[in-house]
Amino acid sequence: MQNNDSETMRLSKRMAQLGLCSRREADSYIEQGWVKVNGQTAVLGQKVTERDRIDLNKQAHGKQAARVTILLNKPVGYVSAQAEKGYKSAAELITADNHWEGDDSRIP
Structure with missing residues (x-):
């Protein structure tokens, strides 16, 4: 063909x-x-x-x-990638404390 x-x-x-x-x-x-x-x-x-x-x-x-998707509304004052002078990385906002309780993936 x-x-x-x-x-x-x-x-x-x-x-x-x-x-x-x-x-x-x-x-x-x-x-x-x-x-x-x-x-x-x-x-x-x-x-x-x-x-x-x-x-x-x-x-x-x-x-x-094994992959997960994280949705994050990045607030002002955070950068998307690595932290820069005067700004924090948005990844710092993702913690075990704010993990969705309905997630049954068992991925921390």
Whole structure:
């Protein structure tokens, strides 16, 4: 089957579109041999179409399951990344004391 270039995209981009992981995570999974396309181990930079079947192995699924998302409304006076002179890092606002009690992930 011939693929038209306008129909193809990088595998990592397609994985991100499907909500499997981020592009950066996809590249890591591909490098580790954790991704298959149509039953064949994927390679970094591989092009795929919407019709191709993409499978993640158990290690990739386990890594994804261990991730958490933190939503934070960063107040004025805090910086998003590393602390700068006169400002604190927003990461300092995330503590065990304000962990949502409804979280059943068991991730501290």
